[in-house]
Amino acid sequence: MPIPSYVMLKELRKLHMRRYQDPIDESLRGWNWDRPPVKPRAYLGLTVSEVASYCPTKKDVWLRRVVKAVPETNEALKLGSLIHDVIHTTIECFRRYVSSGVDILNAYNDVVDEVLKKSTIPEQISNWVTSLVKYIVIQLLAEVLWSSVGDGINPWLPWISEVRVDGSLLGLSKNLRIDAITGSNVVVDFKVAKPSENHRIAITAYAMALEANLEVPIDYGLIIYVNGLGNTPKVSVESLYISSDLRKDFIDTRDELIDMIISEREPPKATSCSPTCPFKNSCR
Ligand code: SF4
Secondary structure: OOHHHHHHHHHHHHHHHHHHHHHOOHHHHHHHHHOOOOOOOOOEEEHHHOOOOOOOOOOHHHHHHHOOOOOOEEEEEEEHHHHHHHHHHHHHHHHHHHHHHOHHHHHHHHHHHEEEEEEOHHHHHHHHHHHHHHHHHHHHHHHHHHHOOOOOOOOOOOEEEEEEOOHHHOEOOOOOOEEEEEOOOOEOOOOOOOOOOHHHHHHHHHHHHHHHHHHOOOOEEEEEEEEHHHOEEEEEEEEEEEOOHHHHHHHHHHHHHHHHHHHHOOOOOOOOOOOOOOOOOOOO
């Protein structure tokens, strides 16, 4: 979901300063996929959710890849997926609405109605989801109205939602799906969760996969957290400089995972497990 451009500009200014103080080691760019350390030890088509797994010992990956256990779906996973779909549907409906040339001032009611009609929302969270959709539409409308003053450029239109990228050059899946990319090449990931270090690894994986494919530098990311279920939707933003350290963390995590899968070495069960882990019934 687009964030106000004044927030984006403020965050970008901070990130430019961090990049200036701590430049990226060019050998860690995704386009160096054919040489170490970026070159993977094996090409296993790992998903970003495997490399950036919530499981502290990565036992979930061992269960899926080695034991061939099937994850059980649960309410938390379904909810996360529903909220992602609602966010993307809202952005796309709004984009089509603006492009159709109708009076933008009607967008609030029209787009909110269209999104709610298109989405299957469980009764118990319908008020919360409706508030979230309204919040997103208000943000989008404010951006369009603000940018229509004078000759301003429209800052939200360049947001591309749901971008597919081939991660196979880095040993990742061929079908990575990135939530959004802004016009200034900032990778955006939406999370329905509390902030976690794994989310930083995930966005680094997406940035390096884009670099491998497009051969353009991707230095910044935005993680947009949506929380507050049951109350008012709470949206917060973490801006990220995709530094050399984060790139090394991604590479090390990916390579350790490849070693674990190839050797079939069983990791220990974690001491603190997520209550929503889809393997909790098959993990010993
Ligand atoms: S139950 Fe715990 S150790 Fe097992 S996969 Fe889930 S989070 Fe990991």
